[in-house]
Amino acid sequence: MCVAARECGTSDYLLVVKHLETLSPEELAELAAQRQATKEERREQKQAQAANKAAALASPYSVVIDCAFGELMVRFCSCTRPLPSAPAMTSLTAQGTGENKSLMQQFAICYASNARAAVPARLCFTGLGGDLAERYDRYSGTDKWPVVRSGGSYLDVFAERRQSLVYLTADSPHELAELRADDVYIIGGIVDRNKHKGVTLKKAEQEGIRHARLPLQANMRLTGSAVLTVNQVLDILLAWLELRDWRAACERAVPPRKRAAEGEAERLGRKARRSGKSAAAAAAGREADVPAPQEDDDDGEEEEEAAEQDAE
Numbered sequence: 001m002c003v004a005a006r007e008c009g010t011s012d013y014l015l016v017v018k019h020l021e022t023l024s025p026e027e028l029a030e031l032a033a034q035r036q037a038t039k040e041e042r043r044e045q046k047q048a049q050a051a052n053k054a055a056a057l058a059s060p061y062s063v064v065i066d067c068a069f070g071e072l073m074v075r076f077c078s079c080t081r082p083l084p085s086a087p088a089m090t091s092l093t094a095q096g097t098g099e100n101k102s103l104m105q106q107f108a109i110c111y112a113s114n115a116r117a118a119v120p121a122r123l124c125f126t127g128l129g130g131d132l133a134e135r136y137d138r139y140s141g142t143d144k145w146p147v148v149r150s151g152g153s154y155l156d157v158f159a160e161r162r163q164s165l166v167y168l169t170a171d172s173p174h175e176l177a178e179l180r181a182d183d184v185y186i187i188g189g190i191v192d193r194n195k196h197k198g199v200t201l202k203k204a205e206q207e208g209i210r211h212a213r214l215p216l217q218a219n220m221r222l223t224g225s226a227v228l229t230v231n232q233v234l235d236i237l238l239a240w241l242e243l244r245d246w247r248a249a250c251e252r253a254v255p256p257r258k259r260a261a262e263g264e265a266e267r268l269g270r271k272a273r274r275s276g277k278s279a280a281a282a283a284a285g286r287e288a289d290v291p292a293p294q295e296d297d298d299d300g301e302e303e304e305e306a307a308e309q310d311a312e
């Protein structure tokens, strides 16, 4: 049986042959050329994907996604309160499972963004264990992702480069100035609706590693919280690697729903001036109207829900 017959089934094949018989030699030649062009396009796409995979693993820029927050996403083991009743326990477990599902979806978005990026990063998933690791293994295609995967901590994976580690956290008092090839940037792999405020800052401080927040407020006016989802943070890093400019990177990667509209920005600026704040401070969003990350009250919850919808 010829290839075409195998591809479309014998009866469909006969229909195609009948149709072909009605075509002029010019139309047949055009069809053959189109088929050839499609084949070449597919081959080029495959080559580009393979090249991007290799580029990602060889990238001088490392981004870690720290997956070691499993117990926070089902938080009832380590607390001092008595264990919840059986139904409450079931509901907590379901909640944790939902958060892991959402996190896995964010990982898939991260992988896809990195695969498409003009300057990809070397992605490392560390602390991957428990339910999340099982989900990761079950997720279609993860075995072929060009990433580093470890059940251990980034402290072990980068044991020789401890000084290079920078934990990214919205709660850090330090603002990230640039991305450096010799530093390793860590994103907290956690979906918590910011219930665990400051957990990554605390972790970085306890481990004695550097920390920094993204320069969001200095580059755009946000509608609320500066706490972003894992994939949004990676998108900003990837955009910066390409554009080398935070404002342009934020413009590209911060979702429009997080940004205050023009009129809103002016209104907030006027309000800040009336309350005695300087316009510059208002524009930088560092004062009253744009809450500091640790004081916000939408807590990234809306973002995480939106990210779940984006992923579905």
Ligand SMILES: C[S@@+](CC[C@H](N)C(=O)[O-])C[C@H]1O[C@@H](n2cnc3c(N)ncnc32)[C@H](O)[C@@H]1O
Residues within 6 Å of the ligand: 167, 168, 169, 170, 171, 186, 187, 188, 189, 190, 191, 192, 193, 194, 195, 196, 197, 198, 199, 200, 201, 212, 213, 214, 216, 226, 227, 228, 229, 230, 233, 300
């Ligand atoms: C949904 S947030 C988790 C919030 C969590 N309560 C915490 O304390 O980090 C996911 C991760 O994205 C990173 N992240 C989110 N917003 C950030 C920002 N504005 N600057 C730096 N990193 C940020 C942090 O690494 C954070 O752990």
